[in-house]
Amino acid sequence: MERIDLVGRVRPFLLLGFLIILWELFSRFVVPHYDPSGLSLPPPSAGIADAINLMKQGYLHQHVIASARRVYLGFALAAVIGIPIGILMGMFDLARRQLNPVVGILRPIPPVAWIPITLLWFGVTDKQQYFIIFIGTIFPLILHAVAGVRTVDPVLIRAARSLGADSGAMFRLLLTASLPMIFLGIRIALGLGWFIIVASEMVSASTGLGFLITEARTAMLTERMYVGMFAIGFIGYAQDRLLVWLERKIIPWK
Amino acid sequence: MGSKLLRLISSFSLLAAILIGWEIVAGTIYPKYNATSVNIFPPPSAVLGIFWDLLRSGELVTHTLASMARVAVGFGIATLIAVPLGLSMGAWPAWGEQMRVVIEVLRPIPPFAWIPFGLLWFGVGPEQTVFVIVISSIFPILMNTVAGVEQVEPVLKRSALSLGASKLRLFINVVLPRALPQIIVGLRIGLGFAWMVLVASELIGSTAGLGYLILDSRNLGLPSLAFMGMFVIGIIGYLLDAGMRWLERVLLPWNA
Numbered sequence: 001m002e003r004i005d006l007v008g009r010v011r012p013f014l015l016l017g018f019l020i021i022l023w024e025l026f027s028r029f030v031v032p033h034y035d036p037s038g039l040s041l042p043p044p045s046a047g048i049a050d051a052i053n054l055m056k057q058g059y060l061h062q063h064v065i066a067s068a069r070r071v072y073l074g075f076a077l078a079a080v081i082g083i084p085i086g087i088l089m090g091m092f093d094l095a096r097r098q099l100n101p102v103v104g105i106l107r108p109i110p111p112v113a114w115i116p117i118t119l120l121w122f123g124v125t126d127k128q129q130y131f132i133i134f135i136g137t138i139f140p141l142i143l144h145a146v147a148g149v150r151t152v153d154p155v156l157i158r159a160a161r162s163l164g165a166d167s168g169a170m171f172r173l174l175l176t177a178s179l180p181m182i183f184l185g186i187r188i189a190l191g192l193g194w195f196i197i198v199a200s201e202m203v204s205a206s207t208g209l210g211f212l213i214t215e216a217r218t219a220m221l222t223e224r225m226y227v228g229m230f231a232i233g234f235i236g237y238a239q240d241r242l243l244v245w246l247e248r249k250i251i252p253w254k
Numbered sequence: 255m256g257s258k259l260l261r262l263i264s265s266f267s268l269l270a271a272i273l274i275g276w277e278i279v280a281g282t283i284y285p286k287y288n289a290t291s292v293n294i295f296p297p298p299s300a301v302l303g304i305f306w307d308l309l310r311s312g313e314l315v316t317h318t319l320a321s322m323a324r325v326a327v328g329f330g331i332a333t334l335i336a337v338p339l340g341l342s343m344g345a346w347p348a349w350g351e352q353m354r355v356v357i358e359v360l361r362p363i364p365p366f367a368w369i370p371f372g373l374l375w376f377g378v379g380p381e382q383t384v385f386v387i388v389i390s391s392i393f394p395i396l397m398n399t400v401a402g403v404e405q406v407e408p409v410l411k412r413s414a415l416s417l418g419a420s421k422l423r424l425f426i427n428v429v430l431p432r433a434l435p436q437i438i439v440g441l442r443i444g445l446g447f448a449w450m451v452l453v454a455s456e457l458i459g460s461t462a463g464l465g466y467l468i469l470d471s472r473n474l475g476l477p478s479l480a481f482m483g484m485f486v487i488g489i490i491g492y493l494l495d496a497g498m499r500w501l502e503r504v505l506l507p508w509n510a
Contacts, residue, residue: 015352
């Protein structure tokens, strides 16, 4: 009975396990024939060993904290400005009509394209990183807030009106009803934030996970590049799970 | 008709006010306090000026074509890998289940994190950029193709089979057309990713292309060049997206 259960649990990971073993063997026995140093593709076991080593030294978490601070501060700034703008655009025709062209022009510019100009303005500083995260996360926040307010069920609005809701009550209604969309915007923005920080830290930073990866490349420590890469992937994944859980707590009616 | 046009024009008044304000502040007020203000915050007229200069010298066209070629090759390779792979995952559930685990491990890795590997394996140059574009646009195309195949209604499949369709015919005549809208959504997202990653990849390891051009503005201390490059990148990105939307409407009129 228990053995059958075990097989069922292991089964989905067969291909993944096979590929990891293949990679390990390929790196150990094939790569050295072409690249005696083995630097171009170290085995996964080397990455795991380096990860344990870096965690023991406290080196990894120091970079994780540096990146996290940039992502969350830049995001917080974008949320404080972007969500109210989005709500305003959703509620008032005038605001939407005037702000749409402005947002429309800025939004297609990839966040990383702001890196050179911000380096000219701020130099290699944390301020520059905050700005990149800010500009990279504000548009999904604005657009989802607009969509959230605009897609509130008209029946709800008419019902509230006929029940004699004043403007304060109407505002609260619109805000509550658009919460799921706003939250989706937050989830997307935070995911993007962790994407962008890597590129930003690769170009200009002396701390953070993006820096850790570039530094590992210049130091010819390929296995450390694996560590940085999977650390970011893991954080992004864990953050998303956490937000999904939080969403169920905050918006139970969804 | 007239009032509609007026309404459309009036909706651009804030944007116009911002541009005029920017021109006045950066063009006349700021230079009075700082003689080198153009090197920090150039007015839009300076941005237009450098656009005109580079357009006439042909430099802008060269970099744009270099970038477009990389995206075309990278996105093309990604499509050729991801669509068949996604179709196979949808067609054989056991294989799909296995592949899904592998993809779930790789997918949360930011596309930009592959840039150093591109540099390690291919060195500075177009190959690196193409590699990073392939890796980053593969996932959205793949996931949407799988989703597209999975959302085909079992009723459709059963009726085709009961009408005597072979497995191959079922796939070509029923599954593929039904999955196509979702596949095109994946292609659109993938192309957006490709364009975004292209800029980062060219910023970090390239000697040509629009990403390289804007990084060069930093070395030259020319923010007007950076602004110009940003807008060109934004406009091309917008046009690529609009092109995909147009393609969607033409190919799938029943979906619009």
